[in-house]
Amino acid sequence: MIIFASIRLALRALRRNLLRTLLTMLGIIIGVAAVISVVSIGNGAKKQVEAQIATLGQNVILVLSGNVTRGGFSMGFGTAGTLTQPDLEAIRKEVEGVVGASPEVRANSQLAYGNQNANVQVSGVSADYLDIRAWPLKSGDNFTEQDVRGATKVAIIGQTTRKTLFGDGDAVGQTIRIKNAPFVIVGELAPKGMNMMGSDQDDIVLVPFSSALKRLAGGTSFRSISVQAADAKLLPGVQHDIDDLLRQRHKIQEGRDPDFLIRTQQEISNLATSTSRVLTVLLGSVAGVSLVVGGIGIMNIMLVSVTERTREIGVRLAIGARTRDIMMQFLFEAIALSVIGGVIGIGLGAWVSGQLSGVMGSPTVVAANSILIAFGSSALIGIVFGYFPALKAARLDPIEALRFE
Amino acid sequence: MTPIIELRDFKKTYKTGEIEVHAVRGVNLTVAAGEFVAVMGASGSGKSTLMNTIGCLDRPTSGAYLLDGVNIGRLERDDLADLRNQKIGFVFQGFNLLSRTSASENVELPMLYRRPAIPARDQRRRALEALTKVGLGQRGDHTPNQLSGGQQQRVAIARALVNHPKLLLADEPTGNLDSRTSIEIMGIFQELNQMGMTIVMVTHELDVARFAKRMVIMRDGRVVTDQAVEGMSIAQVELARLDAEQKAVNLAP
Ligand SMILES: Nc1ncnc2c1ncn2[C@@H]1O[C@H](COP(=O)(O)OP(=O)(O)OP(=O)(O)O)[C@@H](O)[C@H]1O
Ligand SMILES: [Mg+2]
Numbered sequence: 187m188i189i190f191a192s193i194r195l196a197l198r199a200l201r202r203n204l205l206r207t208l209l210t211m212l213g214i215i216i217g218v219a220a221v222i223s224v225v226s227i228g229n230g231a232k233k234q235v236e237a238q239i240a241t242l243g244q245n246v247i248l249v250l251s252g253n254v255t256r257g258g259f260s261m262g263f264g265t266a267g268t269l270t271q272p273d274l275e276a277i278r279k280e281v282e283g284v285v286g287a288s289p290e291v292r293a294n295s296q297l298a299y300g301n302q303n304a305n306v307q308v309s310g311v312s313a314d315y316l317d318i319r320a321w322p323l324k325s326g327d328n329f330t331e332q333d334v335r336g337a338t339k340v341a342i343i344g345q346t347t348r349k350t351l352f353g354d355g356d357a358v359g360q361t362i363r364i365k366n367a368p369f370v371i372v373g374e375l376a377p378k379g380m381n382m383m384g385s386d387q388d389d390i391v392l393v394p395f396s397s398a399l400k401r402l403a404g405g406t407s408f409r410s411i412s413v414q415a416a417d418a419k420l421l422p423g424v425q426h427d428i429d430d431l432l433r434q435r436h437k438i439q440e441g442r443d444p445d446f447l448i449r450t451q452q453e454i455s456n457l458a459t460s461t462s463r464v465l466t467v468l469l470g471s472v473a474g475v476s477l478v479v480g481g482i483g484i485m486n487i488m489l490v491s492v493t494e495r496t497r498e499i500g501v502r503l504a505i506g507a508r509t510r511d512i513m514m515q516f517l518f519e520a521i522a523l524s525v526i527g528g529v530i531g532i533g534l535g536a537w538v539s540g541q542l543s544g545v546m547g548s549p550t551v552v553a554a555n556s557i558l559i560a561f562g563s564s565a566l567i568g569i570v571f572g573y574f575p576a577l578k579a580a581r582l583d584p585i586e587a588l589r590f591e
Numbered sequence: 592m593t594p595i596i597e598l599r600d601f602k603k604t605y606k607t608g609e610i611e612v613h614a615v616r617g618v619n620l621t622v623a624a625g626e627f628v629a630v631m632g633a634s635g636s637g638k639s640t641l642m643n644t645i646g647c648l649d650r651p652t653s654g655a656y657l658l659d660g661v662n663i664g665r666l667e668r669d670d671l672a673d674l675r676n677q678k679i680g681f682v683f684q685g686f687n688l689l690s691r692t693s694a695s696e697n698v699e700l701p702m703l704y705r706r707p708a709i710p711a712r713d714q715r716r717r718a719l720e721a722l723t724k725v726g727l728g729q730r731g732d733h734t735p736n737q738l739s740g741g742q743q744q745r746v747a748i749a750r751a752l753v754n755h756p757k758l759l760l761a762d763e764p765t766g767n768l769d770s771r772t773s774i775e776i777m778g779i780f781q782e783l784n785q786m787g788m789t790i791v792m793v794t795h796e797l798d799v800a801r802f803a804k805r806m807v808i809m810r811d812g813r814v815v816t817d818q819a820v821e822g823m824s825i826a827q828v829e830l831a832r833l834d835a836e837q838k839a840v841n842l843a844p
Binding site: 191202497498500501502503504505506507508509510511584585588 | 643646648649668669672673675676677681683687689691700701703704705750754
């Protein structure tokens with residue numbers, strides 16, 4: 187008997203008991219839909235994190251100050267400032283392959299323009315910060331090396347802060363007060379959106395780090411330095427050289443923990459995605475278990491069906507069906523159950539993840555490979571859980587099957 | 592010429608635990624092409640066991656069975672299936688049609704397992720031919736529960752004939768039918784036999800057995816009588832007689 191005939195036979199048998207067929211499929215439908223939507227949430231989160239990591243800039247290495255325990259890296263950075271301006275200059279001059287380096291000095295500061303007030307994160311950076319982070323200006327200009335050297339009171343303003351202070355008005359050329367010191371706005375940043383922690387990166391004011399140290403934060407140290415390498419291939423070398431350089435400069439003995447931490451983008455992204463990956467795997471396996479439960483449901487119904495149709499099997503055997511023919515008939519029935527259930531489940535899962543993305547306000551991505559895997563695994567479940575009932579049917583003795591009441 | 596059926600000292604013993612049941616205890620039987628044999632005997636005398644072996648549904652415990660010259664004792668399960676498909680047509684007491692499946696699809700069933708495969712269009716044509724032969728050419732779309740018992744048995748006969756077998760086997764084909772339909776079914780059997788079909792049928796009723804040409808009677812797993820039927824019944828004649836009888840009591844118009 188040809189395969190096509192087996193499939194037709196299977197579909198006809200399933201149509202004959204439509205309600206039972208649908209109920210049996212339900213397990214697979216729910217299982218596949220659960221897998222698809224869970225994985226799509228995971229994929230969406232990963233995509234989002236990757237996109238945000240990319241906003242850090244290209245080929246960037248982050249040097250963080252402070253005694254941060256290994257593996258316990260928090261995105262809040264260490265507090266003790268151990269990185270200094272000489273460190274920055276040394277990295278710029280002595281490490282090969284470095285095209286830019288900018289420190290970051292943070293100060294949460296009160297801003298005022300006219301009668302508008304805002305409490306905003308003010309970051310002290312160097313002139314190449316915008317290049318490193320690939321952050322274009324919307325209007326105006328960047329501040330210069332001179333501004334940094336002279337600790338000039340100039341500022342670049344992010345879109346959100348601009349809206350708070352100026353509404354729809356123009357910001358460039360205006361003077362705002364940061365902790366009561368007047369700063370002239372020279373440029374306006376293009377919008378960047380949220381970072382991976384979900385905070386608004388556009389609610390920011392950039393000033394020369396020298397001005398930030400002098401007028402806003404106090405002290406002489408940086409919480410971090412972003413270093414940009416000329417090429418991705420140079421990153422490991424640059425990372426290693428910075429490590430050597432800073433250990434030497436900070437007089438860290440061999441084998442001791444340094445008072446700084448170097449992170450590449452890849453490491454940051456790995457850290458950020460690992461949590462969501464663990465969660466995805468966990469939820470995915472729960473969903474996978476429900477798939478197996480669906481498979482057991484199919485096996486159960488197929489066994490009932492084989493018993494119910496013992497006489498039919500007897501007739502088929504009597505008129506010349508081979509063992510394989512009967513085997514195929516019932517196996518295809520189980521596969522049809524699980525594959526049709528799987529396809530419906532994929533559709534349902536895609537729909538659910540669309541809804542979830544709306545509810546959670548974060549993107550979900552139904553990837554082609556998760557559809558393929560869901561399809562393949564439902565077919566596999568049909569084969570695995572349909573095999574035993576089909577074998578039972580195929581091994582029936584024709585005489586006994588014909589006599590079955 | 593090779594006989595269609597040749598049984599040599601055929602024995603069949605069933606073992607259920609410790610107990611051995613000798614269902615057939617040594618039967619020698621030869622059936623030539625074109626014969627119409629009725630097998631009779633008390634319940635448990637081994638008729639069905641004999642038929643199952645003749646129908647290649649089972650193999651002898653000892654002795655030999657040659658179907659159309661082929662010794663089936665040495666064949667595998669799937670070879671037996673192929674043999675049944677090609678050489679034997681079965682008619683069962685309970686009709687054994689697939690429910691909720693149209694008459695023509697039921698008739699097509701044996702062609703589904705035919706090797707080499709028969710094209711779908713030919714399958715439909717042959718099913719219609721077979722149904723026409725048993726007088727149900729117009730009822731191909733009807734499912735078994737839309738047909739009377741006699742009509743269902745006709746569909747079963749059409750199914751048995753569709754692969755052009757050499758041998759038609761029927762185990763109590765009229766067991767579930769009234770006397771009129773029984774005679775009609777026997778009429779079909781006689782017609783087929785006249786066209787050359789070899790038929791072996793089990794029956795409990797002497798009236799039914801009398802439509803055959805030869806009668807084999809079994810007792811305790813052995814053949815005790817094997818003889819030609821004297822004064823064989825003719826279906827048309829019996830039908831006419833039944834009509835007359837029924838008219839007399841206003842049972843028929
Ligand atoms: N599968 C089996 N296992 C054990 N014993 C069996 C089996 N099949 C038949 N028998 C026994 O073999 C004997 C012959 O049975 P068989 O069915 O051939 O009788 P039969 O002549 O067809 O009877 P009936 O007229 O009631 O149909 C009986 O004693 C029966 O109990
Ligand atoms: Mg019997």
